[in-house]
Amino acid sequence: MKKYIWHFVLLVLFSISAISSDFDLAIRNIKLANSYRESGDYNNAIKYLNIAHKQLDKKSGWEAKYWSYAADEYLGFVYRDMKMQDEAKKYFSRALLGYKALVKQKDGSPIPVENLLAESEKISSIIAGLGNSKSNSKILNFDKMKLKSLPNDINSDVENLSMADNKFKEFPAFNDSFNKLTHLNLSSNRIVALDMRIATLKNLVWLNLSNNRIKKIEQGIEMLSKLEVLDLSNNKLKEAIEMIPKTILSKILIYCLYYYIPYISI
Numbered sequence: 001m002k003k004y005i006w007h008f009v010l011l012v013l014f015s016i017s018a019i020s021s022d023f024d025l026a027i028r029n030i031k032l033a034n035s036y037r038e039s040g041d042y043n044n045a046i047k048y049l050n051i052a053h054k055q056l057d058k059k060s061g062w063e064a065k066y067w068s069y070a071a072d073e074y075l076g077f078v079y080r081d082m083k084m085q086d087e088a089k090k091y092f093s094r095a096l097l098g099y100k101a102l103v104k105q106k107d108g109s110p111i112p113v114e115n116l117l118a119e120s121e122k123i124s125s126i127i128a129g130l131g132n133s134k135s136n137s138k139i140l141n142f143d144k145m146k147l148k149s150l151p152n153d154i155n156s157d158v159e160n161l162s163m164a165d166n167k168f169k170e171f172p173a174f175n176d177s178f179n180k181l182t183h184l185n186l187s188s189n190r191i192v193a194l195d196m197r198i199a200t201l202k203n204l205v206w207l208n209l210s211n212n213r214i215k216k217i218e219q220g221i222e223m224l225s226k227l228e229v230l231d232l233s234n235n236k237l238k239e240a241i242e243m244i245p246k247t248i249l250s251k252i253l254i255y256c257l258y259y260y261i262p263y264i265s266i
Contacts, residue, residue, distance in 0.1 A: 023064065026055035030071050037078050038146065045078045062102065069098030073123065080126070083152050096123045142166070150174065164188050164208075171197040179203055187211050187231070199223040210234050 033048035049071050056068045076092035079085075125141045139160040142151060147166040154161075156177040162185035163172070169190045174181070174197070182205045191212040199220040206229045214235040221227075 022055040023059050023067075026052040026071075027067055029055070030067065030074060033071075033078075034074055037074070037081060040081075042078055042082050046075065049075050049078070065098065066102060069095045069102070072098065076123075076126070080152070085152075092123050092126055099123070156180075159183065161185070171195065173197055174200050176200055182206065182226075184208070193218060194221055196220040202226070205229070207231070 029048045029052040033045045033052065036042070036045040036048065052071050053068060056064050056071070072091045073095035076088050076090075076095060079087035079091060122141065122143075138158060140155065140158050140162070142161075142163045144165045145163075147163060148168060150172040156175075157180050158178070159180050160183040161181060164185050165188040167190060168186065169192065171191055171194060172186070178201060180203065181201055182203055184201065184204060184206070185208045187208045188211040191209065191214055193214060193216050194209075195218045197220065202223060202225065204224050204227050207224075207227060208231045210231045210233040212235050214232065214237055217237070
């Protein structure tokens with residue numbers, strides 16, 4: 001009898017260990033999938049996110065649900081990068097609903113509620129920027145999303161746009177349809193110069209380019225006749241004011257020293 005009890009105990013312990021291993025492996029697969037996404041290997045990204053989903057299905061509890069919704073969010077990013085809007089919206093929406101449901105739970109969540117609310121707000125902004133059906137938001141935030149170029153199909157009617165703390169090396173390639181954009185935050189990127197790309201944003205009133213790597217200001221900025229505030233602090237400019245055309249210099253408030261302007265909300 002003792003022999004059977006011992007075997008039963010070992011079986012239970014083995015099952016618990018297997019479930020725990022599946023959970024840890026699922027988290028590693030989600031992180032691995034995101035690495036594949038960042039390198040442009042979308043097939044492997046989708047593959048490992050789906051594997052993670054199957055591994056998480058074997059485990060219940062708040063934390064397992066959280067990582068399952070995180071996998072949905074990452075799938076949304078993959079499909080967004082692949083320019084598959086409908087799929088991206090589907091997974092982002094699923095993650096958003098999941099995060100909001102977790103906020104309402106009262107079973108000792110290990111993730112701070114504030115983090116979930118912030119994540120939900122970020123996803124809401126992403127969904128708003130995908131496609132025309134949900135692109136009515138006048139204020140969009142794409143901070144800390146590792147962007148290297150302007151998001152595909154971003155709402156061109158946006159008035160206040162923040163893309164701070166990303167990986168832009170050049171000023172984003174806005175087209176002429178962004179004629180309602182008045183406030184733009186591109187702080188904490190890797191932009192090295194201002195060129196003619198900026199000239200398309202003729203209605204800009206406020207532009208934050210602080211904490212970049214800007215060394216020179218080329219042609220284009222003189223076209224921003226409505227610009228009132230320009231933050232160039234913490235860049236690599238030695239003679240910033242001399243580089244700005246006199247025709248616009250008298251009209252704007254320019255910050256070139258160690259000064260930070262907070263993001264303005266309309």
